[in-house]
Amino acid sequence: MFALADCNSFYASCEQVFRPDLRGKPVVVLSNNDGCIVARSKEAKALGIPDLQPFFKIENLLRRNKVAIFSSNYALYGDLSRRVMETLQTFSPAIEVYSIDEMFLDLAGMGNDPGSYSRTIRETLWQHVGIPMSIGVAPSKTLAKLANKVAKKAPACEGVCVLDEARKWRWVLDRMPVREVWGVGRQMERRLGDLGIRTARDLANANPKILRRHGSVNLERTIEELNGRPCLELEDVPGDKQQIYSTRSFGTKARSLVPLQEAVAHYASNAGEKLRKQRHLARAVHVFFHTSPHEPRYHSASAVMQLPYPSDDIRLIVATARQIARNIYTPGHAFLKAGVGLLNIVDRQHHQFDLLQPGQNTRADTLMSTMDAINRKVGRCAVFLAAQGTHRPWAMRQQFRSPRYTTHWDELPKVRA
Amino acid sequence: MKFSISREAFLKPLQLVVSVVERRQTLPVLSNVLITLDNNLLSLTGTDLEVEIVGRIELEQAGQGGEITVPARKLVDICKSLPDKSVINFSEDGGRMLITCGKSRFTLSTLPASDFPSVEEGAGQVEFTIAAAALKKLIDDTAFAMAQQDVRYYLNGMLWEASNGLLRAVATDGHRLAMSSQEMPFSLPERIQAIVPRKGVVELSRILADDGDVTVTLGSNHVRIQRDDFRFTSKLVDGAYPDYERVLPKGGSKYVIGDRELLRHAFARTAILSNEKYRGVRLQLTSGLLKITANNPEQEEAEEEVTVDYEGEGELEIGFNVNYLLDVLGVLKGENFRMVLSDANSSALLEAPEADGSVYVIMPMRL
Numbered sequence: 001m002f003a004l005a006d007c008n009s010f011y012a013s014c015e016q017v018f019r020p021d022l023r024g025k026p027v028v029v030l031s032n033n034d035g036c037i038v039a040r041s042k043e044a045k046a047l048g049i050p051d052l053q054p055f056f057k058i059e060n061l062l063r064r065n066k067v068a069i070f071s072s073n074y075a076l077y078g079d080l081s082r083r084v085m086e087t088l089q090t091f092s093p094a095i096e097v098y099s100i101d102e103m104f105l106d107l108a109g110m111g112n113d114p115g116s117y118s119r120t121i122r123e124t125l126w127q128h129v130g131i132p133m134s135i136g137v138a139p140s141k142t143l144a145k146l147a148n149k150v151a152k153k154a155p156a157c158e159g160v161c162v163l164d165e166a167r168k169w170r171w172v173l174d175r176m177p178v179r180e181v182w183g184v185g186r187q188m189e190r191r192l193g194d195l196g197i198r199t200a201r202d203l204a205n206a207n208p209k210i211l212r213r214h215g216s217v218n219l220e221r222t223i224e225e226l227n228g229r230p231c232l233e234l235e236d237v238p239g240d241k242q243q244i245y246s247t248r249s250f251g252t253k254a255r256s257l258v259p260l261q262e263a264v265a266h267y268a269s270n271a272g273e274k275l276r277k278q279r280h281l282a283r284a285v286h287v288f289f290h291t292s293p294h295e296p297r298y299h300s301a302s303a304v305m306q307l308p309y310p311s312d313d314i315r316l317i318v319a320t321a322r323q324i325a326r327n328i329y330t331p332g333h334a335f336l337k338a339g340v341g342l343l344n345i346v347d348r349q350h351h352q353f354d355l356l357q358p359g360q361n362t363r364a365d366t367l368m369s370t371m372d373a374i375n376r377k378v379g380r381c382a383v384f385l386a387a388q389g390t391h392r393p394w395a396m397r398q399q400f401r402s403p404r405y406t407t408h409w410d411e412l413p414k415v416r417a
Numbered sequence: 418m419k420f421s422i423s424r425e426a427f428l429k430p431l432q433l434v435v436s437v438v439e440r441r442q443t444l445p446v447l448s449n450v451l452i453t454l455d456n457n458l459l460s461l462t463g464t465d466l467e468v469e470i471v472g473r474i475e476l477e478q479a480g481q482g483g484e485i486t487v488p489a490r491k492l493v494d495i496c497k498s499l500p501d502k503s504v505i506n507f508s509e510d511g512g513r514m515l516i517t518c519g520k521s522r523f524t525l526s527t528l529p530a531s532d533f534p535s536v537e538e539g540a541g542q543v544e545f546t547i548a549a550a551a552l553k554k555l556i557d558d559t560a561f562a563m564a565q566q567d568v569r570y571y572l573n574g575m576l577w578e579a580s581n582g583l584l585r586a587v588a589t590d591g592h593r594l595a596m597s598s599q600e601m602p603f604s605l606p607e608r609i610q611a612i613v614p615r616k617g618v619v620e621l622s623r624i625l626a627d628d629g630d631v632t633v634t635l636g637s638n639h640v641r642i643q644r645d646d647f648r649f650t651s652k653l654v655d656g657a658y659p660d661y662e663r664v665l666p667k668g669g670s671k672y673v674i675g676d677r678e679l680l681r682h683a684f685a686r687t688a689i690l691s692n693e694k695y696r697g698v699r700l701q702l703t704s705g706l707l708k709i710t711a712n713n714p715e716q717e718e719a720e721e722e723v724t725v726d727y728e729g730e731g732e733l734e735i736g737f738n739v740n741y742l743l744d745v746l747g748v749l750k751g752e753n754f755r756m757v758l759s760d761a762n763s764s765a766l767l768e769a770p771e772a773d774g775s776v777y778v779i780m781p782m783r784l
Contacts, residue, residue, distance in 0.1 A: 306568040350695035351783040352738060354591040355664040355764060356569075 001107040001114050001137055001164065002230070004144040005088055005121065008132040008152065008159075010101035011039035014080045015070050017130040018405045018413045026067040030055050033249040033396040034071055071398035079406045080129060087128045091121050096234040104141060104234055118160040138163040141232045142225035145182040146172055146200065166228060173201035173226060183222050188215065200226060240278045240347075245286075246270040247339030250394040253292075254335040260289060261322045262389035267340040268321035269388055272314040275342050276372055281310035281351070281360070282342035285317060287324040289338035301328035309357050310346050313364040314371070317342070318387050379408070418454055418509040420480025424499050424518075430472025431493055433624055433647055434463035437470050437616075438489040446532045449486035452507075453530070456482070462533070463489060468617045469536040470624065471648040484530035487514045495523055536650045538641070541634040542609050543579055551599050552633070552642070553625040555586040556618060558597040558775045561744045563615050564590035571656035575618045579635060580608035587661045593741045594664060595748075597775040611635050612658055617651030624649060665778060666766050669757035671729030673702065674770055677754040680707075681746040683721040687711045688739040690719035697782050698739040702758070703732050711739070735761045736784040745777040 007013060011029040016022045026044035028037050036054045047065050049058065062069055081100045089095055094106035105121075107114050118135040125133050134157075136147025143163055150172055151161035163169040179189045181200050191214055197203050204226035212220045221231040246267040254260045264287055275282055284307060290300035303324050307316060321340050346352075353359065374383050381388075403411035434450060442448045451462040457476045462469065495516060496505060505518045509527065516523040556575070564572035567590060576587040585598045613621075617640070624647060625631070634641040642649045687698050691711035701708040702725075709721040735758065745767050746754065757766040761784070767777040 308568070347695065349783060350692065350697055352592055352695075353762065353764075353780040353782065355589060355594055355778065355780050356591050356659050 001139060002141050002144040002234075003092075003105040003107050003114065003118060003121075003135055003137045004098075004141070004148045005103050005105060005125075005133055005135050006148050006152070007084060007101040008134055009039050009041050009045075010081075010131070011070075011072065011077055012041040012044070013131045014073075014077050015068070015402055016041065017080065018402070019068075022068050026065060027070065028062065028067055029070045029072055030400065032072060033251060034399060035249065038072065069400045071401040073398075073401050073404060075404040075407045076402065080131065083129045084125060084131055084133075087125050088121065091117075091124075094234055104144070106234055107137065114164065115160060115162045118162070119158075122159050132159070134159045134161075136161050136163070138169060139228045140225035140230040141234075142182045142222055143169055143228060146176060146180065149176075149180060169226075169228065170201065170204075173204050174199060176200040178203050181222060181226065183218060188219070191215075240280065240345075241274075242345060243341055243343050244271045244274050244282075244345070245339055245341040246274075247337065248396055249337045250335070251397040252393045254289075254338075254394055255333075256331070257326065257329050259389070259394045260329060260335055260338060261325050262387065262392065263338050263394045264289070264321045264325045264340055265318045265385060265387040266389070266392070267338065268318045269314055269385060271340050271342050272312060272317050273372065273375075275345070276312045276368060279348045280345045281312050281348055282317065283307055283310050283344035283346065284342075285320045285324065286341035286343055287321050287328070287338070289325070289328075289335045291333050292336040297333075299330070299333045301330070303328045304343065309354065309359045310351070311360045311364075312348075313360055313368060314385060315364075316360075318385055322387060418452070418481060418483030418485055419507065420454055420459065420476055421478060421504055421506045422459070422474075422476060424496060424501065424503050424505055426474055426477075427505060428493075428496055430459075430461045430474050430646065431496060433472040434461050434470045435489050435493050436623065437463045437465055437468050437620055439465050440490075444534075446486060446528045446534070448489060449528055449533070450489040450492060451484065451486045451530055451533045453484040454480055454482045464534060464536060465616070466534060466536070467614060467652050468620055469650045470620065471650075473646050473648070483509060485509050485514060486528045486530055486533050487525045491525060495525075536639065536652060538650065539636045539638045541636045541641075543603075543605065544632065544634045545579075545584075545601060545603065546630050546632050547584070547599070547601065549625050549629050549631045549644070550627045552631060553622060553627065555584065555597045555599055556622045556625070558748050559586045559588040559595035560618055560622060561748065562588040562590060562593050562595035562777075563618065565615070567591070571612055571654055571658055574612045574614045574654045576658045576661070577611045577613060577635065577640070578608055579603055579605060581605055587658070589659075589661065589664075592738065592780050593745070594661060594778040595745075595775070596661065596665075596777075599774060609635055610658060611640055612654035612656060613640055613651055614654050617649075621649055621651075664764065665776070666757065666759065666764050669759045669766060671702065671727070671733055671758040673707065673725050673727050673756040673758070674753055675707065675723060675725035675756075677746055677749055677752060680723055680725075680754065681743065683709055683723050684739055684742050684746065687719040687721050688743065690717045691739055695782070696738045696740050697736050697784070698742070699734065699736050699784055701732070701734050702727060729758075733758060733761065734784065735765070736782040737765070737779060738782055741779045745779065749775070749777075 012027040015027055026047055027041040028044050029039040031038045034055055036052050040049055044067055085097055088103050092105040096104040098104055111117055114137045118137055122133050134148055134151040136144045136151050138144040138147045147161040147163045151157045151159055178184055178192055178197055178200055197206055208220040208223045224231045284304055286304045288302035291298055305320055305324050371383050405413045453460040457479055459474050459476055461472045499518050503518050508515050512527055514525040514527050563575055567573055572590055578585045582603055583598055584601045587596045631642050631644050638653050640651050687709045690713055691698050692713050698709055698711045705727055707723045707725045712718045749769050751769040753770050755768055755770040764778050764780050
């Protein structure tokens, strides 16, 4: 049996953990740069606030209903996510962290009553971290995902739904549109619709060999999984990224090359940090920026440049990114967004030496690991390249960000007694 | 223009030139082949602006001279699909090329010959005659090591170097280097270097036959190889080739001699379970024995032991991309191979023990 444990309205719930006064009240969290709504508490959903709605369009509605508004605070969410996973790990030796707020647990050998075991998990998590959670249990990961949806939607479940018998999951499959099935996207939904497959049950009953011609082996696996025959195992080691991107909208639009280069240097530096964390080297750098797509005279620019040798040296990566920015920049535009990607990533462990080019020297390696060590100890961006700028007028808007309660000494919550 | 020719006689020069014509073209005329008839000498020309190939054939019966260009692929497809041993008649009329053969009849669009670009030719620096087979050997022994789309653009080709008494071909992508030399009766005041672009090298290897001689003209910005029935011209890569002699390992303390085929098969088998992306294999060298191991992210493992003659101090453990080893063992000739190593971070030199003019250098991988 697999369990999918999924935190309810995770970002909004995180904001409520250190603000007990907001429990039971409507809370929303905005995306980067305060662009649109990405999380809503149960009460905010009840007010009819739509998901992924641009903030400026519904600001009045939020104010009228006294909704608590937060900018995204990834330092807080990341740390609380880690705490959630730590607690869950005590309930099963085999787990898979699927996303920041979702985790699969293998319940094999964990007793005969997955329902009451799941309720214990839920209660323990509430006690340890203060985050509400829904748990779906089924013989396959795909069914566990569906069970979780039921646990979230049906109040009678009280947060736990166990589909351990065919008659139970068939009852659910009959009532689920095929779009709700894990791995079925909009495209696939349309293609399946053309074949007369509209509910999850239709898909479960379809002939896998015939459908394989319309999808891939993955679709065939999904069909098996919907019938309670597990094909997907837990992926306990998250795969390393093949390419690393850092992309942000600007708080203030960039109208000249200087802020653009600063932002690009900053994003390149972020991507470089991730690259070093997974112990890889990049062979090429991609830089792009564009103006607002909602305004006239849309303009975008993008280019890739090879590095002279595979590297994780932030000085080389930033210099290359700035060079690309200079090459592709044309004046007369107000740029809204920029991004930097590190491409053709290779594992340091399998590094192929070059006859003509000695590659990155050990001094650079030492400098990078020292820089990372300081930033880990003292705080992110304690040491950074001057090219990243010091004022950063382009930095994203976060006008409603809550304190980083758990990761910054000067932002610790204070309790007065 | 008007002439008749047998299908087989026409296909030979046509197939020689057509592969240089790219499928997607910037200029429409570049997807055409130029047909020229002058005093019974029929010439067909294909070009991609970098490489130009002319195929030539003498007509048996006189025709009416002229020059015109027609779509290359369609011309090949038509001629190939006609019956064997048939005679094809060509005649140009009012901007169309009429092709007839028995009861078949085709009309092809044309573009004027004056639109057809020719690869510009500079002054030749050195000209010599060489056996086609010898030139082909130089190319085929080294071409595999050329880089592909490397930012170091001068590596995306093959270095030809003429110096006193020697013609040499060198190719490297930075990870491995292949060098092959051929003695030549040159006497040159200083050595001449030319980088032939990758596509030119590939085309040349295809058209060079094993018999007869060819004349080679090395210019400052082009190379030309010709014979009665073809003329190959390629622009050169404008750039300085790296100092390849500097990267040839000097000395080396560990010498391995072994059976080439035996080792090649051992590597080919180990390669199956090496990491699909990085292709690393581990070589462990002890007295008289070479142990090869590989593993992949699925934790599957392969192990091979090969008996070798090993001279040198101590043991050595070194990693290589197995594809690079297989490439070299595939082009080496003779029964045995010789490998010279020094340590796990230094390049290895491979060659046939009975020196045949070709040497190979491979850089290791981190283990």
